[in-house]
Amino acid sequence: MTSGRQLAYDHLKEVVLGDPSMQGRFVNEQALADEIGVSRTPIREALLLLAAEELVQLVPKRGAYVPPVGGKEIRELFEVRGMIECYAARRALELAAVPLERMRAELEGQRALRAADDPHEFIDRDHAFHAALVHAVGNEMLDRSYDGLRARQIRAGVVALFRAADRREAVLAEHEAIIEALASGDAEASAKAITAHLEETQRVLLKG
Known part of the structure; x- marks a missing residue:
């Protein structure tokens, strides 16, 4: 069975990061959790993995930022x-x-x-x-x-x-x-x- 973290990671990587409208915006963790059907914990774990890959930036007190393609x-x-x-x-x-x-x-x-x-x-x-x-x-x-x-x-x-x-x-x-x-x-x-x-x-x- 696929874990919540893996579901969140795959969805973020394949859908959210591939959406041009998300460039320059912050990820809405709760909305994403509701969409996938998991708690916010797997979302945050997935965002940590994506930050390690330099695909998102974690901003204190703001959340995960999707930088524009530079x-x-x-x-x-x-x-x-x-x-x-x-x-x-x-x-x-x-x-x-x-x-x-x-x-x-x-x-x-x-x-x-x-x-x-x-x-x-x-x-x-x-x-x-x-x-x-x-x-x-x-x-x-x-x-x-x-x-x-x-x-x-x-x-x-x-x-x-x-x-x-x-x-x-x-x-x-x-x-x-x-x-x-x-x-x-x-x-x-x-x-x-x-x-x-x-x-x-x-x-x-x-x-x-």
Whole structure:
């Protein structure tokens, strides 16, 4: 059975932190407890975990503050993603382990969500698309490092969709370009396609 703390942690990480309207606001602990169906103690325990991950800031006598996604965080996130994902593309090609079917399935799932009101599932698919390539390398330490970026990646992705009305269509085209490059077996073209995709998302986020 999932503990109250885990329920609160997952909800905060996946739903609350992924809501652009929560940026620059304090978490309402009681409202969140009522929504999830737990006491405030698990909420506070979950917030301590998120504070340790630097996803929220605990302010004395005020509570948990969700800081806006800042330029420094965006640049660092995409720098790390670029290093991991470009390496994963090259290594997966070397191993003949590129998960083209899985990536195509995630892309088709995204296409089905292009007009959905809630952007979170679209961005969940976005993460799964990229994670499939990283996981194909078979390096568990690399997997853990990449999965540790998930909350920030989803948060940034949702914000990007809100900031650019045509971003969903652009993401679909950029993902298609990544698949085409990987299918061709060209490591440099694959790295360039991944880099172009990440740089465009970063540009949208930094543009504000």
